[in-house]
Amino acid sequence: xxxxxxxxxxxxxxxxxxxxxxxxxxxxxxxxxxxxxxxxxxxxxxxxxxxxxxxxxxxxxxxxxxxxxxxxxxxxxxxxxxxxxxxxxxxxxxxxxxxxxxxxxxxxxxxxxxxxxxxxxxxxxxxxxxxxxxxxxxxxxxxxxxxxxxxxxxxxxxxxxxxxxxxxxxxxxxxxxxxxxxxxxxxxxxxxxxxxxxxxxxxxxxxxxxxxxxxxxxxxxxxxxxxxxxxxxxxxxxxxxxxxxxxxxxxxxxxxxxxxxxxxxxxxxxxxxxxxxxxxxxxxxxxxxxxxxxxxxxxxxxxxxxxxxxxxxxxxxxxxxxxxxxxxxxxxxxxxxxxxxxxxxxxxxxxxxxxxxxxxxxxxxxxxxxxxxxxxxxxxxxxxxxxxxxxxxxx
Numbered sequence: 001x002x003x004x005x006x007x008x009x010x011x012x013x014x015x016x017x018x019x020x021x022x023x024x025x026x027x028x029x030x031x032x033x034x035x036x037x038x039x040x041x042x043x044x045x046x047x048x049x050x051x052x053x054x055x056x057x058x059x060x061x062x063x064x065x066x067x068x069x070x071x072x073x074x075x076x077x078x079x080x081x082x083x084x085x086x087x088x089x090x091x092x093x094x095x096x097x098x099x100x101x102x103x104x105x106x107x108x109x110x111x112x113x114x115x116x117x118x119x120x121x122x123x124x125x126x127x128x129x130x131x132x133x134x135x136x137x138x139x140x141x142x143x144x145x146x147x148x149x150x151x152x153x154x155x156x157x158x159x160x161x162x163x164x165x166x167x168x169x170x171x172x173x174x175x176x177x178x179x180x181x182x183x184x185x186x187x188x189x190x191x192x193x194x195x196x197x198x199x200x201x202x203x204x205x206x207x208x209x210x211x212x213x214x215x216x217x218x219x220x221x222x223x224x225x226x227x228x229x230x231x232x233x234x235x236x237x238x239x240x241x242x243x244x245x246x247x248x249x250x251x252x253x254x255x256x257x258x259x260x261x262x263x264x265x266x267x268x269x270x271x272x273x274x275x276x277x278x279x280x281x282x283x284x285x286x287x288x289x290x291x292x293x294x295x296x297x298x299x300x301x302x303x304x305x306x307x308x309x310x311x312x313x314x315x316x317x318x319x320x321x322x323x324x325x326x327x328x329x330x331x332x333x334x335x336x337x338x339x340x341x342x343x344x345x346x347x348x349x350x351x352x353x354x355x356x357x358x359x360x361x362x363x364x365x366x367x368x369x370x371x372x373x374x375x376x377x378x379x380x381x382x383x384x385x386x387x388x389x390x391x392x393x394x395x
Contacts, residue, residue: 006060009147009190009191009259011255012071013071013146013255013256017067018071020287030245030246031064034057034102035058059236059242062248065248068083068221068252068321069082072221072223075183075190075255076195076196076203077194078203078224079225079226080224080230081222081223082229083220083243084089084219084222085220085242085244085247086206086219086220086241087204087206087207087208087218088118088220089241090241091220092117092187093222093239093241095153096126097231097235098153098180100127100128102125103127103129104146105119105128105129105130105131105151106131106144106145106152107133108132109132109359109362109363110132110135110158110163111184112351113157113347113353116132116352116355116359117354120355128142129226131144132359132362135163135165135293136138136164136165136295138170138173140193141173142173145179149179152174152179152181152182154180155183155184155186156183156187156195156302157187157299157303157307159186159187160310160311160347161311161364162286162288162293162306162307163294164293164298164299166298167181167183167198167199169295171198171199171201174224180228183195183200183203184203184205184206186205186206186209187210187308188303189264191258192266192307193304196223198302200224201225203218204221204223205223210254210261210262211254211255212250212251212338213254213261214254214339215339215341216283217250218247218250220243221310264277265308265375265376266307268374268379268382269310270287270305272383273285273289273290276386279390280324281393281394282312284313285310286312287309288307289305289307290304290306293306307369308373308375309337309345309372311369311370313369314390315393315394316368317366318367324386325338325344325346325370326343328388329388330342330381333345335350336369336373337373339375341376341377342372342374342375343372343373344370344371344372344373345371347365347371348366372386
């Protein structure tokens, strides 16, 4: 394709990383094979040792997966990318590749519920501990650092309150102490935000979300400099949280339309957020594109738009929030996000239902909170579907 630096993101999303076979296919080929054949015993030995580049075994090398990795790396402005089976396996691989027993993580207290569980329970059993701090308070991150701290981990915007962490400020604090900074870029994607350019060392993705964009397959990725991603690759090679070739092929197709979808969904979300903010039965709206958002100014400096996630608190509690959900006829009641179909969920009883009530309270996730991942439907239809339940509150 030529040097990736010569092309704009729109071009990279449809062209980067493609490897054509001897058949000259225009679309990316799907290589459904578990292993690869060598020309000789000597070549097999060179491939296994790493002396010669080439595919060895699909647990850690596959041409379709490699194309996806190269394309996502190009979009993130990263030297390298390692694809994994899911977003959670990407986080697990990143941590276990770079940390060991006795090491310490400082993480946002506004992480996805499964990430909190991973850090608090599974990784804690390995002797890797985590301190959770407010995402928006750099001083709290600095105060939580210990001699054994090796990683800052954050999502920005956060799930589900869309809090914005200052990536530049946190990177400066971490790097002064030799600490790595990893950013979950799931909500923004590289279309809206480039964490590496803002000072992060590694970027994590749940490709299941916007990168696929149509709710079809699972996938994850870790992007960054090769000196850091090669450690993740070593973990993948042995432990095997592998992205399947088929899923990689689907994700390649998703990347081709990523910019169009994300920009259109974000514009749709901005309109819906403004409508919700004016609704009499909505107590508060969380959306970085609104001037009322506490980190609106910061969001404008590190994101191209407010994104496509809108959270809001209804007047009341769980009963009222569930009533809004149950009266939806168009919005899909599911915790997945990033789909072209708009989804709605009640975080306190779904995505964050497994964490303690105290942790939910600390993260600001109340019983009246709802999260919407805005899709591509007509704005009037989305508003009418939500108003059906909202209009009944207090009636």
